[in-house]
Structures are given as C-alpha cells and as structure tokens.
C-alpha cells in the first residue's frame with residue numbers, strides 16, 4: 001500500500017460521529033496565536049466572597065436595604081441612651097406621675113411638663129411620637145418594640161437554621177430509607193396549616209408554661225414569647241431542612257465529590273471540604289429570609305394578643321394596642337406598621353440580593 | 364502466578380454493573396455494563412469507544428470502584444481488588460451447580476484507599492469535576508493531603524507547583540479558583556490532580572470531548588507526553604475515533620454494555636471485523652470519491668435500543684444487516700481471530 005493510501009485509511013477511522021461533510025477546510029484552519037490567547041483568557045482573580053460582594057454592591061435595592069437596616073439597628077441601640085423615658089412607666093414630672101400626659105400628639109408636651117419647663121427654664125426631651133393612652137412615651141416604646149421584634153426574628157432564624165441544618169444534612173447525606181422516612185415526616189409537618197397550629201400551640205403552651213417559668217429569668221419574656229419560640233422551632237425548620245437536603249443531595253452526586261472519592265477522600269472531609277462550603281450560600285440566604293418571616297409571624301401573633309406580655313412590647317402588640325383608638329390616633333397604628341413593613345421589606349430585598357450575588361447556579 | 368498475570372497491570376473479567384431503576388412500582392436492573400473483560404499492560408493505552416450511553420463511563424467508574432460492581436473480578440498489579448466469586452472454566456463458561464446457580468469461590472472486597480494512589484481518573488466535564496469553592500492549590504493538594512504525601516507545608520507547595528508546571532499551568536495561578544480558568548486549563552487542573560499521587564493507571568473518561576478542537580489536540584499531546592515521561596497506562600474513553608486511534612495502542616469497541624471487538628489500533632483500523640465497528644468506520648465520509656465508490660458503506664439504521672429492553676442474543680442485531688436467526692438466540696462471545704484481535708459476532 002502506498003503511503004498516500006495509508007493516509008487515507010487512517011483518515012477514514014477519524015471521526016465517527018461528526019459529519020465532516022458539513023465542514024470545509026476553512027473550519028479547520030489552525031487557530032492564530034491571538035485566537036488561542038482568547039481561549040485561555042483568565043477571569044479576574046477574585047475569591048468567591050469578594051466576587052459575591054462585588055455583585056451585591058452593584059445591586060441598589062440590596063444596598064439601600066442594608067442602609068435602612070443599619071439605620072434602624074443604630075437607632076434602637078443608641079436611642080434609649082438619649083431618651084430619658086422608660087418604655088414601661090408613665091411619664092413623671094419632678095418625680096410625680098403626670099396624669100395629663102396620656103394621648104399626646106407628636107412633639108407635644110403635657111400641661112404639667114409645660115408648667116415645669118416654664119418654672120425651671122429647663123427644656124424637657126420631646127415626645128417624638130407622642131404618648132400612648134397610659135401616658136408612656138411612644139417613641140421609646142416603638143424602639144423597644146423594634147428591639148423585641150428583631151431579636152425574635154434573629155433568634156427564630158438561628159433556631160430554624162440549627163434544626164434544619166442538622167435534620168437536612170442527615171437526611172441528605174445518608175439518603176435511602178433514612179431519607180425517605182425523614183422527608184415524609186417533613187411532608188406531614190409541612191402540610192399542617194401553620195397559623196392554626198401556631199395559635200393552638202400558643203394558647204396551650206401559654207397555660208402550661210406560665211406556672212413553670214415563674215421566678216426564672218425567662219419570666220421577663222413571658223410564656224407567650226417562649227411558646228412562640230417553641231412554635232418556630234417545631235414548625236418552621238421544615239423549609240430549611242428540605243432546602244439543605246436538596247442541596248446536599250445534588251452536591252453529593254456531583255462530579256467533584258466523585259473525584260474526591262476517587263482520590264480516596266474520607267466521608268468527613270468530603271462533607272467539610274466539598275459539601276458544606278457549596279451549601280453555604282443557600283444556608284446564609286435562607287436564614288436571612290427567615291428573619292422577616294419570623295418577625296411577621298411574631299407581629300401577627302402579638303396583634304392577636306398572643307405575643308409578648310405587657311409591659312414589654314413588640315411592633316405587633318403596639319399595633320394591637322393602637323387598634324382601639326385608631327380613629328383618633330392613627331399615627332400609633334401607622335408607626336409600628338410602617339416599621340414592620342420597612343424591616344420585612346429590607347430583609348427580603350437583602351436576602352434576594354444575597355441570592356443573586358452568591359448563588360453559584362445563577363453565575 | 365502465570366506469565367500473563369505478571370504482565371498485565373489491570374485485568375477486568377466478567378465485570379457487570381447493573382443499576383436498579385424504578386419502573387412503576389418495582390425495580391428492574393439497567394444493565395449498563397454486562398460481562399466485560401479486558402486487560403491493560405503497564406504503560407499501555409487502551410482506547411474504549413462506543414456511542415454515547417453504551418456504558419463507557421460506567422466501565423471506568425466501576426473498575427475504579429466508584430460504583431460497587433454487581434459482579435466480576437478486578438485485578439490490579441497482581442492483587443485482586445474485587446471478586447464477586449463467580450467461577451469460570453477454561454472456555455469462559457460460568458461454573459454452575461445442578462440447579463443452574465453459580466458455584467461461588469472466594470469473594471474479595473479490598474479497601475481501595477491504598478489503590479487510590481495507583482489508579483486515578485480524569486473526568487469528562489472539566490467544569491463540574493472541580494469544586495468551585497476551592498483554589499487550584501487545594502484541588503491539586505487534596506490527594507497529597509489525603510495520602511499524606513509531604514512532610515512540610517513547603518514540600519506540599521513545591522509538589523503542587525511542579526505538578527502545575529508538568530501539565531503546563533502557570534504556577535502563579537495556584538491561588539485562583541477553578542472558575543477563573545478556561546476549559547482546557549481546567550482539564551489540566553483535573554489531570555494534575557490525577558497525577559498528584561503518581562498513579563500507574565489513569566482512566567481518561569472523554570477527557571478531551573468537552574474541549575475546543577484546537578485545545579483537544581494540545582491536551583491529547585500532553586497525555587502522550589506524560590505517558591512517555593511517567594510510564595502511566597491509560598484507559599482512554601472517547602466517542603471520537605480520531606482521538607482514540609491517535610493515542611491508543613489497542614482499541615475496544617462497546618455497544619449497549621457489551622464488548623464487541625478489541626484489537627490493536629492499526630489492526631482495528633485496517634481490518635475491522637465486527638459489523639458495528641464497520642458501521643462506525645463507514646459513518647465517516649471518505650474524501651476521495653474513487654475510494655468512496657469502492658468501499659461498501661454500511662449505514663447505521665434505527666436507534667440504539669434502550670438498555671432496559673435489550674434485544675435477545677446479540678445486542679446489535681436490531682441494527683445489523685448480517686443478522687441471522689442464531690443472532691437472536693445466542694449471545695456471541697468474544698473470540699480470538701488471531702493477531703490479538705477479538706470479535707464477538709456469529710457471522711463475521
């Protein structure tokens with residue numbers, strides 16, 4: 001066989017599946033150095049975190065939300081230092097309870113306060129949001145209410161995170177029958193009408209807990225608050241558990257985990273080095289989104305009178321208290337409502353922003 | 364130990380991998396790999412070709428024990444790593460008792476950890492096979508960590524940098540994340556990871572298929588250079604015969620989980636015997652019209668049957684123009700046609 005024929009023979013075996021007749025010699029011209037360079041272009045060197053932050057910074061809604069939240073948090077931390085009123089007690093003038101101080105409008109002073117200021121020449125701190133029907137400074141009550149609501153949101157989110165993370169990881173990592181049983185339990189909890197259960201549980205737990213916590217540090221929170229945490233812990237972790245399980249399942253079957261197993265990496269290290277870091281963004285985002293949902297539920301329950309015990313307050317119970325005098329003093333309802341909206345909206349927008357910036361599937 | 368056993372680096376015999384898949388309420392076995400045998404000598408490249416879905420990846424992963432084999436025997440460097448215990452006589456017939464059930468011999472299921480240093484894999488997809496949250500240094504360093512192949516941080520780093528150099532990566536990029544690299548570069552990272560443990564054998568699962576044509580050639584050449592330098596043996600999986608013929612010493616052809624033909628690369632090229640191999644070859648357009656007219660082209664008709672509904676007898680018979688009655692009744696076994704050329708066909 002001549003050399004040429006051999007060439008041809010060899011070429012026949014070439015590509016079996018690509019239909020070469022669709023191409024001509026132009027398609028197979030050697031790449032120029034320039035083209036090769038394009039192929040090998042490197043992305044900018046950034047870490048995953050920096051990369052995400054850069055994207056987050058470009059999102060005006062998320063950045064606006066951060067500013068709003070930072071402002072709210074700064075105010076609720078700093079304001080009680082400057083405001084000389086207490087959230088729980090009626091305003092006093094010169095050590096005497098000021099009976100005329102109830103139901104003041106924004107920046108109004110009561111008669112007793114006016115007299116006091118005139119006689120001493122001293123100026124009293126203004127009632128920025130006025131006072132409530134019991135003569136308590138409303139601004140400081142809103143501040144404390146916001147503190148309570150935010151803390152409830154954050155504590156609930158952390159509880160949900162811990163329970164959901166453990167449950168979801170176990171279910172996803174072990175898979176098989178374990179996974180099936182664990183997920184059916186989740187399905188059952190998921191299918192319960194949560195608001196109804198929350199209300200029923202709150203009522204029942206309130207009775208049971210009231211006697212148990214008497215005299216302990218928990219008493220300040222009140223049985224309602226504690227039963228609310230119970231409810232969050234019992235019901236709200238399911239979404240988190242499902243999400244984490246789903247993530248772990250996909251990552252567990254990914255090629256880089258297979259590659260790690262091929263190297264001989266042990267289970268523990270695979271979980272630590274490969275699976276969890278890749279779930280992290282989803283975990284953070286879901287936790288961030290859990291906060292507003294818990295705040296909303298807390299407000300809702302407080303509004304129904306199942307929230308924190310007086311004199312402690314939350315945004316929801318403030319709104320509830322204001323209901324009676326809604327016609328005459330609408331601002332007392334509007335203020336906590338607006339703050340709830342601001343916080344929930346800002347946290348949701350921030351959570352969405354985080355998702356857009358850090359979720360690798362969208363990159 | 365017989366001479367043959369000492370000569371082969373890897374021996375796979377009667378390997379089966381059945382995946383249980385749900386069909387309605389019950390599970391049926393999907394025979395992704397069914398009774399496959401082959402051997403690879405040290406420093407040799409065995410090409411494995413076949414249409415997509417015929418079980419090439421499963422062969423590679425099963426022999427590395429990433430999937431637990433359903434049955435079969437895997438021997439590496441004279442050590443039996445896995446043996447499901449079925450025994451075969453000289454004619455390769457399963458030894459059974461009176462009731463037709465196989466008589467089991469010794470079962471073996473070795474811990475793979477020490478062998479992970481000897482057998483490695485390069486994955487098809489350079490994107491999904493690298494952890495997006497790890498730097499190149501950590502990806503290449505992980506096998507070093509797992510097998511404790513260094514005594515100091517500095518030594519680890521040196522090893523990683525020399526591996527990067529070996530596969531043609533810029534050592535300055537060690538701290539970067541995989542997503543910052545192009546496909547070709549990522550595949551080099553995957554190769555460096557496989558080479559980190561200094562293996563004797565690497566499964567290259569369509570290691571170049573996902574790459575651009577111009578880059579494919581670079582990476583294939585790199586595989587060849589590495590083989591010359593390090594003496595590593597490859598199971599080179601591809602669906603592209605060009606690439607396989609270029610790099611392989613021998614080529615195996617698979618169809619629907621079965622081995623159809625296995626021969627030296629040039630022998631298979633010059634003297635293909637199995638109807639399936641013939642049709643694979645003649646699917647390639649012939650540039651010269653003179654030769655084209657002379658050659659009897661076989662065009663593949665119909666689709667690959669689903670592995671859940673395998674034809675009886677020869678799996679290729681639904682698309683084979685030489686099929687006879689015998690083909691539907693009896694599974695053809697791989698038979699030696701001389702020259703180390705094995706073919707599984709009744710009529711060819």
Ligand SMILES: Nc1ncnc2c1ncn2[C@@H]1O[C@H](COP(=O)(O)OP(=O)(O)O)[C@@H](O)[C@H]1O
Nearest residue numbers: 382393395414415416417418419420421422670
């Ligand atoms: N983990 C799995 N579970 C069930 N079926 C699988 C699994 N992996 C592969 N298969 C099936 O086995 C067959 C062979 O797949 P594969 O080995 O990936 O083929 P190839 O690599 O040749 O394209 C396919 O039909 C595929 O659907």
Ligand code: SF4
Nearest residue numbers: 677680683690708709
């Ligand atoms: S055994 Fe029969 S059906 Fe199978 S390839 Fe040979 S001729 Fe065709």
Ligand SMILES: [Mg+2]
Nearest residue numbers: 419420487569
């Ligand atoms: Mg494959």
